[in-house]
Amino acid sequence: MDNLERLQNILAQRGIASRRGAAELIRAGRITVNGQCVTEPGFRVAITAAINCDGRPIPLRAEPHRTFLYHKPVGEVCSTDGQGARSVLDSFHKFRERLVPVGRLDKDSEGLLLISNDGALIQQLTHPRYAHYKIYEVEVNVEPSEQQLNTLRSPLVIEGYRIRPVPVKQLQPRLLQFKLSEGRHRQIRQMCEQAGLRVRRLRRVALSGLRLGALPPGHYRELTAAELKLLLDPKPTR
Numbered sequence: 645m646d647n648l649e650r651l652q653n654i655l656a657q658r659g660i661a662s663r664r665g666a667a668e669l670i671r672a673g674r675i676t677v678n679g680q681c682v683t684e685p686g687f688r689v690a691i692t693a694a695i696n697c698d699g700r701p702i703p704l705r706a707e708p709h710r711t712f713l714y715h716k717p718v719g720e721v722c723s724t725d726g727q728g729a730r731s732v733l734d735s736f737h738k739f740r741e742r743l744v745p746v747g748r749l750d751k752d753s754e755g756l757l758l759i760s761n762d763g764a765l766i767q768q769l770t771h772p773r774y775a776h777y778k779i780y781e782v783e784v785n786v787e788p789s790e791q792q793l794n795t796l797r798s799p800l801v802i803e804g805y806r807i808r809p810v811p812v813k814q815l816q817p818r819l820l821q822f823k824l825s826e827g828r829h830r831q832i833r834q835m836c837e838q839a840g841l842r843v844r845r846l847r848r849v850a851l852s853g854l855r856l857g858a859l860p861p862g863h864y865r866e867l868t869a870a871e872l873k874l875l876l877d878p879k880p881t882r
Contacts (some may be wrong), residue, residue: 651677651695652685659743659761660697660757662770666763674698682851700742707741711760711872713854717861722748722757732757735864746770750830755780756856759864765876769851772826776875779850780822782832785842787817795839796820802828802835810835818844851875 655675664681667685669675675682676696677689689695695702698875714732716722721729729751736743736759746758746766751812760766768774788796796812805828813821822832833843849856853874867875 647691648688649691650685651675651682651687651689654689654691654695655697655702656763656767658702658705659709659763660702660742662763662831664768664770665744665766669697672802680713702742707761709760709765710739710743711746711758711762711765711776711867712736712743712864713856713859713867713871714757714759714864715856715859715861716749716754716757718752718754721751729857732759739747747827749848753846753848754861755846756851758851758867765872769875775825776852777823777825777850778827778848780823780824780832781818781847781849782805782813782836782843783845784818784836785844788820788839788841792841796822796835796841800835800838802831804865807831807835818850 651670652663658662660666661669669687670687671683674697677687677693679694682689692704714735716732720732720734722732723741728840729766733743734744741761742764743759743761744766746760746769749755749757758769761867769776793814794813797809799806799809807828808826811823812853814820822835824831826865828834832846836843846858854871855857
């Protein structure tokens with residue numbers, strides 16, 4: 645008899661998405677098993693079952709893991725369907741692996757974004773229990789006052805959630821550096837709004853020890869073994 649496994653786990657093991665992302669795909673009705681739509685992430689299926697995502701077959705065995713550092717330009721979206729705009733995945737059409745964005749950068753933001761099919765890596769980088777931090781350089785419309793900087797560094801309430809205080813440095817009169825270990829939706833933009841500032845440019849420049857460097861917008865490179873080891877070294881926060 646075929647071994648049974650949770651559908652959510654199978655998708656994660658085969659690099660389709662993190663476990664959380666796989667659950668979202670399943671609940672959205674985008675997954676079929678042997679031709680039938682399944683919307684329960686914990687549904688147990690045979691590991692040899694024919695599983696499709698958005699009509700595309702998922703391989704029975706996990707693909708070789710590949711992870712790329714991509715310099716996302718302004719104007720591209722991280723959703724897999726593109727939402728009518730150019731998707732970050734459009735630059736990766738030549739690869740046979742089913743790659744997905746790791747986390748999000750909104751359409752008006754730019755900078756470091758990982759693209760991967762490594763379910764374990766995606767899970768670790770997107771799970772809040774690990775101490776993966778992100779560094780952003782943010783240009784604002786005016787030079788902030790001390791009061792405005794203090795507001796940015798305080799435990800603000802974003803969409804009903806009280807965030808942890810964020811380290812904010814002033815690199816230049818209108819250029820600020822934010823270091824986030826959590827990421828609410830459009831958090832930096834909402835923080836700036838509460839401080840009376842307007843974001844003119846937002847660029848992610850680092851993820852933990854990984855740096856964007858001089859990689860031009862719209863270009864990518866594959867991570868080295870040393871960089872992958874750096875990201876996979878877990879430092880749980882709780």
